[in-house]
Structures are given as C-alpha cells and as structure tokens.
Amino acid sequence: MSEDVASAVQAPEDHEFTPEEHRKVLVILSALLLGMFLAALDQTIVATALPTIAGDLHGLNHLAWVVTAYLITSTITLPLWGKFGDLYGRKMFFQLAIVVFLVGSILSGLSQSMLELIICRAIQGAGAGGLIVGSMSITGDIIPPRQRGRYMGYYGAVFGLSSILGPLAGGWFTQHVSWRWIFYINVPIGIAALFVIAVVLHVPVKKVHHQIDWWGTVLLSAGVVGLILLTTWGGITYAWGSSTILLLGLGSVVALGVFGWVESKVAEPIIPLSLFRIRTFNVASTVGFVMGFTMFGSIVYLPLYLQIVHGASPTLSGLELLPMVGGMLITFIASGRLVSRTGHYKPFPILGSGVLTIGLGLLAELGSHSSYGLAAFDMFVVGLGIGLVMQVLLVAVQNSVPHSQLGTATATWTFFRTIGGAFGVAILGAVFNSRLLANLRASAPPALLRRIGGSDISENPAQISHLPVAARTVIIEAFSHTLQTVFIVVIPFAVVAFVVAWLMKEIPLRNKAHLSTEEAVGAQSGAGAPGELPGR
DSSP states (O other), X not given: OOHHHHHHTOOSOSOOOOHHHHHHHHHHHHHHHHHHHHHHHTTTTTGGGHHHHHHHHTOGGGTHHHHHHHHHHHHHTHHHHHHHHHHHOHHHHHHHHHHHHHHHHHHHHHOOSHHHHHHHHHHHHHHHHHHHXXXXXXXXXXXXXXXXXXXXXXXXXXXXXHHHHHHHHHHHHHHHTOTTHHHHTHHHHHHHHHHHHHHHOOOOOOOOOOOOOHHHHHHHHHHHHHHHHHHHHBTTTBOTTSHHHXXXXXXXXXXXXXXXXXXXXXXXXXSOGGGGGOHHHHHHHHHHHHHHHHHHHHHTHHHHHHHHTSOXXXXXXXXXXXXXXXXXXXXXXXXXXXHHHHOOOTHHHHHHHHHHHHHHHHHTTOOTTOOHHHHHHHHHHHHHHHHHHHXXXXXXXXXXXXXXXXXXXXXXXXHHHHHHHHHHHHHHHHHHHHHHHHHHHHHSOHHHHHHHTTSOTTTOGGGGGGSOHHHHHHHHHHHHHHHHHHHHHHHHHHHHHHHHHTTOOOOOOOOOOXXXXXXXXXXXXXXXXXXXXXXX
C-alpha cells in the first residue's frame, strides 16, 4: 500500500455511524445540498423562459448560447475547482463558488442585451462547477466509502426535485412575474447556503505553498471549448467539411495533446496522469462519459416528444417527466443502501447500463399514437437504469484514490460525465436537425414547407396547434419518426457502457472517513482552527 493510500485510511475508527454522528452528517449534508440544488436548478429553470428572453433581448439567433455558455464554463472549471479544494481547503472554495454563482445570477437578471446575458451566464456556470465538485468532495471527506452509498440518495432527491421544480418555476416566473426572477431566486437560496456552511462546517486545512497549473488549465479549456463548438456548429452553422470546423478540430487536438505533455512535466498537474493508472478510475470515467452522453442526450428530447406529439405545455411536460425522476430516485436510494450493506458496487453499473439500454429501446418504439401511459412506463425504466449507475460510479472513484487527490479525482470524473453530456446534446442535436429536415421534405407538401420554413418549430411547439389538422398531422409524424431515430442512435452508446462496466476492478470499500464528524462540525477537538487534515 502506498504512503498516500496508507495515510488516507487512518483513523477515525472502523465503525458504523452512531445516531448522533448520523445527525451531524445530515446537518452538514443539508448545507452541501443547498449548494448542489442551486447548480442543478439552473440547468432546467431557464429552459421554459428562453423564448421570452429571446423576444425581450432581441437575440433569437444567439438563444442556444444562453445554455452553451453555462455548460462550457461549468465544465472547464471542474478540474480547477477540484484542485483548489485539494490544495487550499474545500470549505473556502465551496463558499467562493456560491459567491461567484450568485454574482453571475444577479448580473444575468440585470442583463439588457443577449451578449450581456451570455457573459453573465458564463460567470454563473463557473460558480456552478465549484458547487458540484465541492459538495461531492466534502461528502467524500466526512463519509466513509462503505457508508457513502446510503447518503447518495439525498443527492438523487435533489436532482429529481430540481428537474421538476426547474421547468415549473421557470414557467411560473416568466408568466406571472418576469423571466429575470429565474435568476434572482438564486440569491436567497445561496445566502442561506452560505450561512449554514459557515455555521456547521469546519474543515481543518494545512497551510502550505502550492503551484497552480495555469498552462494546463488554459490548454484544457481551449481543447474542450473547441470540441464543444465543433459539435455545436458542425452540420448546422457550418458544414462539416468547412475550414472553420476543420480548424476547430485540429486546434482542439493540438491543445489537448500539448495539455497531456504539460501534465507530465509540471509538479502539481490540474489532472494528474497518475489517475489514469488506476483501472477503477478509468472504467468509471469511461462509463460516466458514455452515461452522460446517453442520459443528457436523450433526456433533452423527452420534453420535446411530450410537447410536440402529445401537445403538452412546457410546464406540463416537466411534470410528465415524473416517472423517470421516480425511477431514478428508487434506484438511487436502493443501490446506495445495497452498496453500504454488501460492500460491493461493481454489479450496479453493469445492471444499470443494461436496464438503460432496454429503456432506450422502448423509447425508440414510441410513435405518434403511443399513449402517455406507455411513454411513462418507458421513462420509468430509463430512470431506473440511470439511478443504478451514476452515484455508484462516484463512490467507486472516491474509494480508489488517495485522499490527497480526492477533490481532483471527483472533479475529473464529473468533468468526463459532463463532457459526455455536452457531446450527447450536440451530436444528437445534429442528428435531430438533419433527420427532421429529411422527414419533412419526404412527407410535407411544398406549400407547408414554405409556410414553416421561416420558423423553428422545435423552439416554439405551440405554433403547431395553429396549423390545419392535415398539416399538423404531417409535422407530428415527422417529429415522431425523427425522435425515434435519435433514441436508436443513443442505444449503441448505452451498450458500450454495459460492456465497459464489466471491466471494472472492485476495490474493497473503506469503512473509515478522512474526517471525523467532530472535526467536520467543529467540535472541541480543535476543528475550526488551522490544523492538519488527516491524510494530508
């Protein structure tokens, strides 16, 4: 056992949490979950307000960048937040992430142009990256891997709640108050999170000098941004063979290649290459990337199916996703408890990716005449598969690395999952747009094509209801066949996750935390004053 790993598994004593310790853990988790809730809510709350925002700020052509800017900065800052937390202490940077997120939220609400809003959303996304990494890393500090599974259900509940409240709150604020309040609402929640964290969380930190890998950060950011732009613009804004796309691809490959070389030379790399010598980390990151691709890539199109084919409003379509959220919550909680009880986590990614593959196959069978009950069952199966995989992978990653790399490993795994989601949305978006155009041209009469040619129905599905019955039927059929193609394209990626999951090497789960609950909540043992973190 290496020195790092040996120090990482020192005291506290090997035991189950007492009721008092369990209570203290829940107090700390309440603060972390408030921060996570902010980041998760803002991934969905803006969706139903986008058409109104575009109308007010006169920027329909740049609408996608309101989402893309948030996605890019939240992704590229993940490794940096994780590294800062490892080097200087996670509590301080978790609080800083909340402040950055709140500043971005306030500025987004005050924006007077689409360019201002895009820049402010980028600031907001940078803070969101720190919220995600900070909450997961601090959880890794205070809860032993063997017991961590039972607490992951709380994170699943937060994601499920935010996926429901986001579209509902976004629609309500836009309709009854102002779209600006979808950003302002973050302020009281964020202030509450700051207060609770300041009061209940006291993580001791060893003050030492460190070097930040700024070159690695710049090169990684350039490579990732280039790849996201390539997949976002390719085949839509620019032809795949255009000089712009080719230069983006070449530049991204060169930047990432140089990044790998830099990481092998610097003293404290932002993503240590030693992580990739850990088999469990490699498998979990690969499965996380593919799951992100399939999960985000397919979930984006379920509300569209419900709105276009079933005629649901944006707010109602959010409620109609409840079966999927319910399936996720069931397996989030069940898998976490089973991992804690048995100490085995390898079966769950295998079973979950298999169930997800079946669920996606069922979604691919949905047509224009399928009932909502059938769609709800199919979404429930997809939710079951997702819930079996995602949080268990995080437990496996955190259990496989020394404590000195806990934040970095958590951030890197989250980075791969998020990048997978970004590619899923972009690639499946290209598939959707190309197939929809082909299906419309094959079935719609020229007069109808000319009538809808100047507008994007997917941005405003409500306009379909204003078309004659015959025209509406043609468009709904075209959408239905297009969405079937999207789900069919996703299935092979889920199969890849299923195959790769079998390669995971299961490492016995440690039953010792890096911090005792007394240290974490600032008991009289000296927490709160600068000290040395166990294993540092």
